[in-house]
Amino acid sequence: MTNASETLDKELYMNDLQKTARNGNNGGRTRNSVLRQLATLQTMTLEQLREKWLDLYGSDPPRYKKQFLIKRLAYRIQELFYDGLSDTAKTRLQQIAQDDPVATVKGKVPEERKSNENILPGTRFVRVWNDRRYEVTAREKGFEYDGRVFRSLSAVAREITGTRWNGKVFFGLKKSYCKKNGGGKNAR
Numbered sequence: 001m002t003n004a005s006e007t008l009d010k011e012l013y014m015n016d017l018q019k020t021a022r023n024g025n026n027g028g029r030t031r032n033s034v035l036r037q038l039a040t041l042q043t044m045t046l047e048q049l050r051e052k053w054l055d056l057y058g059s060d061p062p063r064y065k066k067q068f069l070i071k072r073l074a075y076r077i078q079e080l081f082y083d084g085l086s087d088t089a090k091t092r093l094q095q096i097a098q099d100d101p102v103a104t105v106k107g108k109v110p111e112e113r114k115s116n117e118n119i120l121p122g123t124r125f126v127r128v129w130n131d132r133r134y135e136v137t138a139r140e141k142g143f144e145y146d147g148r149v150f151r152s153l154s155a156v157a158r159e160i161t162g163t164r165w166n167g168k169v170f171f172g173l174k175k176s177y178c179k180k181n182g183g184g185k186n187a188r
Helices: 004-023 029-041 046-057 066-082 087-098 111-116 153-161 177-181
Strands: 124-129 132-139 142-145 148-150
Touching: 029 066, 046 066, 124 153, 132 153, 142 153, 148 153
Parallel strands: none
Antiparallel strands: 124 132, 132 142, 142 148
């Protein structure tokens, strides 16, 4: 955990970097520094990436894979250096999000939805099956497909294919048993 003086020091340092970049009087050194930091992320261990996360975000890192941390840290380094999105861009994104029910989903998943492994309402699933594109949207209670609401992804998969499917396998949320565990009737 960082203390208040460390946080203030980081903020002052990043503000200086941003001012220098905006004024253009850095001779390119600061931009090169950012590029070096981005390149260094690729060589860091998972533990080093977690420490970097703590430095840049001021909070404990999520327990995700290395590639996720690299992408988020790369974004954060550039965000701090280039000052993130402009206020105009932020306002425009908020205006767009107001009209999109998926973008405005707020809150936590209710306990009764835990059986769907925290699939948030508004999540869209897309699958191409027999040269046709199918889109399903998660709702508070079920999954919407073709104007109807189904209780599960498996019910949607059955509607699309006409046969029984594990909905999460059909939509690519998890691997099938035979692929994952090397079992099944087609195993070698």
